[in-house]
Amino acid sequence: MSFLEHLGELRIRLFKSLLSIAFFFGVGWYYSRELFDFLLKPLRPYLKGSRPVFLDITEPFFLFMKVAFLAGLFAAAPFVLYQFWAFIAPGLYPHERRYAAPFVIFTSLFFLAGGAFGYYVAFPYAARFLLKVAEGFEPALTMRGLFQFESRLILGMGLVFQLPVLIFLLTRFGIVTPQFLARNLKYAILISFVVAAVVTPTPDVVTQCVFALPMIVLYLLGLGASLLVRPGRGRG
Numbered sequence: 001m002s003f004l005e006h007l008g009e010l011r012i013r014l015f016k017s018l019l020s021i022a023f024f025f026g027v028g029w030y031y032s033r034e035l036f037d038f039l040l041k042p043l044r045p046y047l048k049g050s051r052p053v054f055l056d057i058t059e060p061f062f063l064f065m066k067v068a069f070l071a072g073l074f075a076a077a078p079f080v081l082y083q084f085w086a087f088i089a090p091g092l093y094p095h096e097r098r099y100a101a102p103f104v105i106f107t108s109l110f111f112l113a114g115g116a117f118g119y120y121v122a123f124p125y126a127a128r129f130l131l132k133v134a135e136g137f138e139p140a141l142t143m144r145g146l147f148q149f150e151s152r153l154i155l156g157m158g159l160v161f162q163l164p165v166l167i168f169l170l171t172r173f174g175i176v177t178p179q180f181l182a183r184n185l186k187y188a189i190l191i192s193f194v195v196a197a198v199v200t201p202t203p204d205v206v207t208q209c210v211f212a213l214p215m216i217v218l219y220l221l222g223l224g225a226s227l228l229v230r231p232g233r234g235r236g
Contacts, residue, residue, distance in 0.1 A: 013083040017076070024075035028068035036067050036143075039150055042124040046131045052143045063143050070151055074115055074158075078108040099172070107165050114161030117214060118154035125210050126153065160215060167222025171229045178226045181219075188219045 028035060040052070054060055082104045089097050127149075131139065170176045181188075196211035 010087060013087045017080040017083045020076040020079045021069075021072045024072035025068050026072075028071035028075070029064065031071075032064035032068045035071050036064065036147070039067065039119075040146065042119065043127050043146070043150075046124075046128050047139065047141075050139050050141070052141050052146055054143050059142070059144055063147055066147060066151070070154070073155075074112065077111050078104055081107050081111075103165070103169075107162060110161040110165060111158045114158035115154045117161070118157035119150075121210060122153045122157055123150050125207050129207055157214075161218060163215065163218040164222040164225055167219070168225040168229060171226035176226070178223060181223045181226055185219070185223075189216055192216050192219070 054063075082100075085100050085103050089100065167176070167181065171178065171181075192212045192215040193208065195215065196208045
């Protein structure tokens, strides 16, 4: 394929991906209020009966649009990931193309698992700590602020949970080896805590460990996956 043909193929794949997100966005918009209530469910035990407020008359409308887009992004993830694989597949060897189904399945599962971890674990822990610091004050939390805080955690953990798949692909294409990964495990642990310290919205050690330990486990899962692959020529 020529360069222009590659651009045309990319345009088609992007269009299909955006179309799938738009479809699920429409479904999410219909249930946007219920979805927002679902997103706030882990926080309600710590609000002591308080309800989120809004400061601008258009804020609820744009908030529900963002909620619908977030839901559409997660719902369309398997199809979008398939389109990504379909775009790069022509440049792979025939024996490498058989990874299409595992790639789509595992990237989708890890993305959803990361989002679930952010929703059920990371968000409640961080919110509980921050609200505990604010004890003695009456919270007037805005809808927009809460959604931004939670959505960043959910999407961030969804991306972090792609680490095993990334390690598997890097090993398969000979960029890293299991020996390289095992030899640098101590640095991976250090980097996990550094990243957790940056990403964690709270300064306490417990919440930092809540973020860092999954990254270490994911690295070990990636190391295990790399042992199943016969790497090509790579760095030792």
